[in-house]
Amino acid sequence: MRVFACLPVSPFSLPEGCPVRPAIAPVRPARRVRVGCRGIMAAGVVIVGACLLLAVNVAWNGRVWAADAPRAAAPTPVPTVPEHEGAGHEAWSFARCTATVSDDPDGARDYAEDWLNHGGGLEAQQCEALARIELGDVATAAASLDRLAHVPGWPVGDSAHAGMQPDTPQSLRRRAAVAEQAARAWQADDSPKQAFDSATYGLMLEPDDVPLRLVYARVAVELDQPQRAIDTLTPLPSVPAERDEALVARAAAWRRMGRIEQAMTDINAALKDMPRNGAALLERGILYQREGQMAQARADWQDVVTLAPDSDEADLARQDLSLLETDPEAP
Template sequence: MGGWPLTFLAGGPTNAVMRVFTCLSVSPLFPSGGYSVRPAGAPFRAARWVRVGRRGVMAAGIVVVVNMAGNGCVRAADAPGGAPLPAVSAVPEHDGPGHDEAWSFAHCTATVSDDPDGARDYAEDWLRHGGGLEAEQCEALARIELGDVATAAASLDRLAHVPGWPVGDPAPAHAGTQPDTPQSLRRRAAVAEQAARAWQADDSPKQAFDSAAYGLTLEPGDVPLRLVYARVAVELDQPQRAIDTLTPLPSVPAERDEALVARAAAWRRMGRIGQAMTDINAALKDMPRNGAALLERGILYQREGQMAQARADWQDVVTLAPDSDEADLARQDLSLLETDPEAP
């Protein structure tokens, strides 16, 4: 059958014209041979905004010419002047989730290590769209990866003091305004631990101690918090606090071994080298390649005047994890040992 053009004008004036030739299925309506027109697919809906090509030209309306040729094909015709019409794509309203996807703490933190810039941008966009505590937490974690540790630590410490933390993902709209539950207390304690570790990375032991101490008021049995608290207590020359915090030892083997290493450092600070060596050897029995444990035992060997054993442990630390903080400390100890081999 012959075709005739149907022109649909959507919106106002446009700077792009698109002609689409499409087949519309037809069905007999009148015995005399007339036809009614019935679209084969869903009705055409003009986009509110479209981007034309890669140059980002915006069109407020679309002109569509439908030619009923009856040949079953859909193709874009040439634009005026003979140039092919660039592709047309919808412009998203924002860079966050799609319309069917909710903002998500899990999504935000999934890329913190690999793409901290992207995670920070996601969190900031989330905040602009009503994000609350979890959006701020994700932003702080991204800042740690980006090197802005002090700002992140202060933010995490502040967030840990906010009651009524959300439980679940996505967070409910009332997050931060409700009384605490056991689950929200655990969540806040975890944020306090993150704050303490960030303060440690910022070389701010007093603030780290305060964040960890506050976290333990929320969740006294939290083992990671107890470990952070004990390590910082030793750094602040409060070894008895560390020993009290880590005694009795945790029941989970991996946590127990970490606690043994931290408690050994506390015993050493108190001058009780024998008890420190007992703890550190117990830890190394379970994890013989642990850098922190080998570093500590090297220090204990040095205190006992066993320089060859100290050197061997520190060299093992450098070999096992050359880019670790423990390796940096081991190199410093080895350098001092070379300068004064007999120094205790």
Template sequence: MPPKAWARSKRRVCLGLLLLTLGLFLSNSPGWAARTSSKPADTRNTLPPFSFSECLALLDEDPSGVEDYVASHATAGDERAVRHCSALSNVLLGNAPLAAEELDRLARDRRRGPQETEDSSPEERADVAADAARAWLAADQPGKAVASSDYGLELEPESVVLHLLKARAFLRLKEPEQALGVLSALGNDPILSSETHRLRASAELALNQPEQANRDVALSLAADPDDPAALLDRGIIRQRLNDLAGAQADWQRVIDLAPDSHEADLARQDLDVLAADPDALPPSHETVSSGMATASHAATP
């Protein structure tokens, strides 16, 4: 090799060794590591995981915030819970038909996510079917509520909640005989007995059986004396039985207990009718809300 070429080659080798040594030194320097790690951190790895119970609590406080909550939390492995809570928020935001369709799809979906955190068991899917029935009732589509309840009962035949939802849907469809048949299947099950007897009373009143209705509403109020819906119904039953003073007392009690409720609005209407024409018979009322907003939604018919 010519002397000049050999000298250039030697200088390149020395320069390479110098740079390698400098690189090793800097890479082990804490200051250098801090300065070269300026790339934004992946915040998804630092956020808390999605929590279905937290999402349900948010439904009570601010349903419009559910979308932001879902977007700001890690959701891998919790697709079912995300879809479930998002659909419930849609009911409360006035999109009940869309939410009911999504809940029906979710109830029928047996798949689980890539992780083992999701629950697609028959019991979980039956709970989702119950929420679908509630959403169809909120959308004023009781026929579809019956279908959702039936599917849930295929998954969990002993569910009291699903029986009650189906009975309520039949009452909305003005089919009190069907409602009584569904309620009879519950027998004397103590779970939600107050609601069972109240719905039985509504069906019996629709069948022009005020004496039987009075017995059932009395059993309902024995379990829950301050239930505005049962008191509202008992007022109607008492008027049908010509107990006008008792009817008036029940409706006033509803207003005193829950002055801002839907039941109180109906009680005021009934009191106005009673004052204007004591012989006029107010209709029976559908007063029970869809029950979507509470964390105990799966146990509320």
């Protein structure tokens, strides 16, 4: 069974209405995270017996923290700075937490746990799960992400009100993104059934979400349900990069159905746009092998190893090359 094991470390940025997703191996590298701005606060100055407060609100991904100074009268109360953001401490943020997940997962996990101890909510739990993936505790992380995806409302960083707020278009997108992360983590844990369940739930939240459709289709192929994959990926996405990924996934589905000619048409269309893509070359090598063209299959698999020797695609290509050496005529 071929399992896609590369995972993103930062699922989306959190500006209103703008989730960003990563694609996964063997087709795309991990996501990037946009790091938020740091807050700057200005205090009011007392002049000639009258209190004048100047408060500067700083936004991070649509969230605003405000601090107030003494004033004679205020029409509405202004929230105070949380204790954990005391002197010398920067505001907690999901972007800051995930920024070092790949390079320093221990540090990211410690940051998330400290954040949780100081009132962190859903975002802190999500960051901790992503750090656990990098540290190898994939099953625990996948279960945590799946649980978080089922929490309605998704208030930013506020676990006290989790599940108590109605969903908005933004919260549905956030929950779908977390469901996608859960599905990818289950794939990496070699648990395709759980991955399929997480992807299916995510598509209930956001039916037109292309990254989720891609994950769903790949897992469907793993579970020997290629027609589901083809139905999900047809028509193809309009964005070129997503279209090429869908072509590779659909080619695998056609192959599983024994329709090698259609699979070869899709994979060659993808390779026309991205000739050095390891996942596409790996798939075409398999198709060549099915057609009995062993020399072409070997050339594609060797290209995969040469282009990205440390990738998951290269590991799979080496396995195929080893089998080819053992039985050169095997279809």
